Amino acid sequence: xxxxxxxxxxxxxxxxxxxxxxxxxxxxxIATLLLGQIQKNRQExxxxxxxxxxxxxxxxxxxxxxxxxxxxxxxxxxxxxEKGLEVYHGSEQLLAIKEP
Numbered sequence: 001x002x003x004x005x006x007x008x009x010x011x012x013x014x015x016x017x018x019x020x021x022x023x024x025x026x027x028x029x030i031a032t033l034l035l036g037q038i039q040k041n042r043q044e045x046x047x048x049x050x051x052x053x054x055x056x057x058x059x060x061x062x063x064x065x066x067x068x069x070x071x072x073x074x075x076x077x078x079x080x081x082e083k084g085l086e087v088y089h090g091s092e093q094l095l096a097i098k099e100p
Contacts, residue, residue: 053072053074054074054076054089054094055094057069057071057072057074057076057089058076058087058089058094058095060076061076061078061087062078062087066078067079067080074089075089075090076088076089076094077089082099083098083099084096084097084098084099085097
């Protein structure tokens, strides 16, 4: 009888330990997913901030009337003619205004 009680106590401890391991695994999975999403959001935010900086430099070029502006490693080129205006960042066209 005593051995049976000892076995039951051992079984209960094993079940508690198993539940703790499962809970820890679930917590680790949730934490991993959460940290992954946070990292993804930070990368997206960095891209948005970079685009904002490019647009600020482009606006600066237009406001100062310069054809080429280089600020913080961002190079903006403005091409204007009688037919319109084009603004470029590298090979990417940011703005194009053309008269009909």
